[in-house]
Amino acid sequence: MILEGRIWIFGDNIDTDAIIAARYLNTSEPQELAAHLMEDIHPEFPGLVEPGDIIVAGQNFGCGSSREHAPLAIKGAGISCVIARSFARIFYRNAINIGLPILECPDDLSMLQEGRDRLQVDLDEGKITAPGSGLVYRAIPFPPFMQELIGRGGLIEYVKSRLQK
Amino acid sequence: MDKKHPPTGSTMVEKILAARAGQEKVKPGELVNVTVDLALGNDVTAPVAIKEFSRFALDQVFDPDKIVLVPDHFTPNKDIASAEQAMVVRRFAEKYSINNYFEIGRMGIEHALLPEQGLVWPGAVIIGADSHTCTYGALGAFATGVGSTDLAAAMATGEAWFKVPPTLQFIFSGTLPEWVSGKDLILHTIGQIGVDGARYKAMEFTGPVIDNLSMDGRLTMCNMAIEAGGKCGYVQPDGITFQYLEGRVTKLYQSVYSDSDVEYEKVFHFDISNLEPQIAFPPSPDNVRPVSEAGNIKIDQVVIGSCTNGRIEDLRIAARVLQNKKVHPRVRLIVFPATQHIYRQAIEEGLISIFVEAEAAISTPTCGPCLGGHMGILARGEKALSTTNRNFVGRMGHPESEVYLCNPAVAAASAVVGRIVHPREVV
């Protein structure tokens, strides 16, 4: 699958309280959650983000609370993919489990500019291209077990197929 | 207890995972599917899991006795939306005959409650849709936080997948100074390695200081493994563990220990004889300074409680500081015993009277302000000093409010003085 979108840049250690504050956890509707995505660290963000956009972040994205509401809010806002230098482990599991595309990219993406650059992402190959500059970045491919999870559309579908056996 | 010596060079966590995956041995990085002894959810994470679980169209869960549901985040229900979430959990528990459902008045904050209720034992595999599930490593279990979808899958299958973590060993030597506790050891550790210093890794806490550390102190330390990004934290079972388990856990269990010839990914030595109480400054738990370097920080609210520091030992030390004192007129002190049982114990020991006399507000067990849920939300520009575990932007209320983290003695003393101080300034 190939995605292309505008990018939004976030720093290191973006925690799940920043992605979606606890005061909004009395619902789990992705659309409602999306209305408050990143609100505490970027108040205008929910109004600016458009379907297909890509989040580019630093180290340890999604640290802190285990709330699955964080990837749900990101998915609800229509974000097509999150690219980070590294992910916190529960966020990583959650994103894969609910079928939110994420890529771990150790390459330095810091020269990219929000509002100017776009990225093209080839999820199968783990290849990230900046169409403007033509620069290509490499993401770490998923181990086969996780590829299977993603291929089946997430953990629930995967377990369903196992339960049927 | 019988100490087992299987093939060389495995950590406690590797041995537990290997046994449960039906393998002789596992190596860090390996993906394993294991059976779980317990799967936990709360009123925020369980509703999402229940929705996902319904997609399986099953009329039973894998084992009703291995599921635990604790509505603790927004309970007693804070508003209509959270009341409805709590109802989803309650109805699910009824429908699937889940006995380990804990209603208010009988409950506690999940991570204080489960060990207290004897639901945690050495060698157990426990997953919880809550990041602080890592707390139970203090009893020699492999316990880790997962997401709601993981919980849904485990409720159906009794299994979960894991990548075997590499292990970091932390050796604490020296003698624990007065007013320094498990909270300071873990804050110091996080300050040293950073909020992603143990990302995807297991943290083994050991050494003479840990050997003498109370179970409450060990629970506090393992609770905050996640604040260093850890998959789990653990202390290997010993006399203190077995004493704690006595009368709580009646089932047979097998204690598991790391071999002496384990190759840890990294070993850290901390001599803590001169360690001061530690303060984590906003907005990150690794922004740690000793209390003497805190400067003049005036505080508006002090919170003593949570799954990190709401246990009886924490309340005792806070009461020791607050005895015959009054909270500073400008400060609001809120005390949350972490479970109903601890609450009763605090009443019997006279601690609650000390708090009330000191003009603190006491609350029924709830997560409340710890996650900025209810019962003590901060206004713009306010500063709180708290015994909880996170101080991210907006964690306890307004995005422009601030949270500082500390141990219960520092929290109590600072509530009296109105700024962050060392307990010896008050006692």
Ligand code: SF4
């Ligand atoms: S007390 Fe705080 S950290 Fe502990 S479970 Fe509740 S919200 Fe989470």
